[in-house]
Amino acid sequence: MNYVIPANEGSGLAGIWNYRYGYATYDGSPTTITYPLSGGLLSELVETRYDSTTGLPTELSSNLTGVGQYVIGQDYTRYGEPTLTTRQTDSDLYVQPTTTPSPGG
Structure with missing residues (x-):
């Protein structure tokens, strides 16, 4: 998918930005x-596993x-x-505190 930012935006981001998306053939999950090479950043492929x-x-x-990885584990309630x-990169490991869903939503 291409995103076009016109030069008159004046942000220094003018150009065509090409993002590519992949989906599971079974159920269409992303x-x-x-992400495109831009602004001094490398192109990056981010993959979600289920x-x-x-x-x-x-x-x-x-x-x-x-x-390497951003998230190495995700726990869920029965709902x-x-x-x-649990988040991790190649150089570090840290765990986000437990999230407790509020009653009623």
Whole structure:
């Protein structure tokens, strides 16, 4: 998908930005997004992996050296609400505090 930013925006981002998206053939879930090379940043492919039983997302990885993965684990309640996210890059590991869903929504 191309996004066009006209030169008259004056932001220094003028041009055509090409993002690529990948989807699962089985159910259409998003599987990948490729961000364009821009602004001194490298092009990046980010991939979402899903639990084979629940179909909920569990991992988020990158092709960038030094990043590897953003999320290495995601826990959910029995209702599919996210509770604990374990985040990691190649150089660090940290865990986000548990999220407790509020009663009634």
